[in-house]
Amino acid sequence: MTLPSTRVRKVRRLRFSIGLFVVLFAAGGAGFYWWKHAQPQLPAGISWGNGRLEADEIDIDTKFPGRIAELGVDIGDMVTAGQLVGRMDTRDLQESLKKAQAQVKQAQHAIEEASANLEQQRTQQTLAAQELDRTQALLKNGWATKELFDQRKQALDGVNAGLSAATNRVAETERALEASEHDVGLYTVNINDNDLVAPRDGRIQYRIANIGEVLPAGGKVFTMLDISYVYMDIYLPAPESGKIKVGTEGRILLDAYPNSPIPAKVSFIASQAQFTPKTVETKSERDKLMFRIRVRIDPDRSRVHAASVRSGLPGVAYLRADPSVAWPKDLQGPP
CATH class of the missing domain: 2.40.30.170 (Efflux pump adaptor protein, beta barrel domain)
Structure with missing residues (x-):
């Protein structure tokens, strides 16, 4: 009995599909076997x-809030440890530094004056002590009065008090000088810390901010590898x-x-x-x-x-x- 033509076509398609699947499966298996043994x-x-x-990754950040004044590198540049890659605007800190330096000079001048005054008080103390000793010797022989002796003693006491005050004044001006020098050192450190430097050898991976931008403390400027x-x-x-x-x-x-x-x-x-x-x-x-x-x-x-x-x-x-x-x-x- 002859099958209808449509049924014959379906059977042929099914056989072709099965054959194609077998061929592809075999080819895939052979390819996997070759890859496995080729490795x-x-x-x-x-x-x-x-x-x-x-x-x-290392972030190069700002230590203080401020405006970016300079950028010396860009994305992809190689940098070395300690290399300057940027600088923040430090004009306000520069002015504060000048003020602190002026205060140092003023404190040095104050120390010179206090030292001169101390030397003067020491001279007066020496004179007052000598006058008291002479008056005491004259008093024993009846050639000076008790009142004069008391006056000499009070004068020496006054000179001693002035000497103590002059000594304290010198110490005070020296401490003022030390404080002013610390201010100079602090402003110098802060100015230097506004220089952005590469902490390690590496490559700039990202530039996150640009010249003129104002960043907060800890603001990222670069990321390096x-x-x-x-x-x-x-x-x-x-x-x-x-x-x-x-x-x-x-x-x-x-x-x-x-x-x-x-x-x-x-x-x-x-x-x-x-x-x-x-x-x-x-x-x-x-x-x-x-x-x-x-x-x-x-x-x-x-x-x-x-x-x-x-x-x-x-x-x-x-x-x-x-x-x-x-x-x-x-x-x-x-x-």
Whole structure:
């Protein structure tokens, strides 16, 4: 019995679909098999995890409220530790400094006057003491009256009081000079603190404010990357992270430089497990609880290759828990 033409077409389509599915499935399986065996096989004792290369971000902030007067760098510029990158308007502090310096001169002049007065009081004390001694000798021989002796004694007492006051006046003017000098030092420090300097070697990542803007105390002007602290955070499950220790040797292989493994060491291991971030892929397709491990590149190596440091570059970090295991050839890297 002959099947209707429409039914024949349906059967042919079904057979074609099944055949196509089988071919695609076989091709996919073969491709996966090739990819699996084409990848370098890691020996036992070496763990890996993917992440992104990061560098510590440092904010360059204002210490005092004020207006930005100068900016010496821009986004992407390399800076060195201590380099001046900007300056705040310090005209008000400059005037206060001049006032304090004038007060220092005034205090120095006051000390000179007080010292001269003290010397005068000492001279008068010497004279009054000598007159009292002579009067006392004359009184014993009956050549001076008791009244004259009392007058000499009162004069000496007055001179002693004046000497004490003059001494205190010198000490007071010296303290005033010291306070004025402290004011000069304070204004000088505040003026210097209005210079914005780079605390570390690195690259300017962001410029947040511009010349002429008024910022509060702590206002951000730049954000820079500290190229001496470059690292990658990866996440490993407990069975693997338990074998890793601080100081464990590692290699970082960036997607941008697949043939240049970077020597590194473990600098931090989280004490508590956490859920794996969504951006992290794991061997078991997102193990629920993982331990964060920080793999840091040697600071000297980071400085040498400062121009190549880019925050956010994806890659893979390999950790050798067993020092007796040799690194695969493609992960040996430079000495």
